Amino acid sequence: GLSIKTGCSKCFERADAQHRVDEVAARGARYLAEAGIPRRFERASLSDLCTVGENADAYALVQEYLEDLEAKLNAGSGLILCGNIGTGKTHSACHLVRAACEIGRRALFVSLADFLARVRATYGDGAESEDAVMRRFTDPSLLAIDEVRAEVLSEHGRETLFRLINKRYNAGRATLITSNLQPKDLAAAAGAPTVDRLRSGGGKIAVFRGGSNR
Numbered sequence: 001g002l003s004i005k006t007g008c009s010k011c012f013e014r015a016d017a018q019h020r021v022d023e024v025a026a027r028g029a030r031y032l033a034e035a036g037i038p039r040r041f042e043r044a045s046l047s048d049l050c051t052v053g054e055n056a057d058a059y060a061l062v063q064e065y066l067e068d069l070e071a072k073l074n075a076g077s078g079l080i081l082c083g084n085i086g087t088g089k090t091h092s093a094c095h096l097v098r099a100a101c102e103i104g105r106r107a108l109f110v111s112l113a114d115f116l117a118r119v120r121a122t123y124g125d126g127a128e129s130e131d132a133v134m135r136r137f138t139d140p141s142l143l144a145i146d147e148v149r150a151e152v153l154s155e156h157g158r159e160t161l162f163r164l165i166n167k168r169y170n171a172g173r174a175t176l177i178t179s180n181l182q183p184k185d186l187a188a189a190a191g192a193p194t195v196d197r198l199r200s201g202g203g204k205i206a207v208f209r210g211g212s213n214r
Contacts, residue, residue, distance in 0.1 A: 084210060112145050
């Protein structure tokens, strides 16, 4: 009779596993290209920073988040990086965004000022709708909002930021922010309900101290 040779099951399993790895890599490269990471921080890594000394505890929280990234994203657990200027907060946030992309999860980086500007731009005739802008920043598994500061948070700005954070909270999405404010000042500037939602799901606050390393 006709004899049909078939490959071994382990060979098929290895090929299937490699195919999944390749798919994740391709998706990650696409997401990374769309992530909005500034050119200065495209290759940002915690290994570039001095993670000992007065900011050891802050970097330990970032490292903990990184090591448990998949679970943090699945739980919608965020992270607040706040404190003194030039201490590695934006650098750390960009590393986390890149790491999320590399495991095949969509992630975006945006400054608060740029996000609010995009919302304001929807008020013109024929512009993209505000709902569309909100969806763009609600959908990613991880959103990093940089430079949350009082100077750009008018009453309307606080309400717009809260709406975004609340949408992501209700959707179970992880959000991290950076700010040069201390925790109590951040709550006053951004609003206690916003900070409370950012801390949901076990979200922690990493406080950075000391002088600028720039």
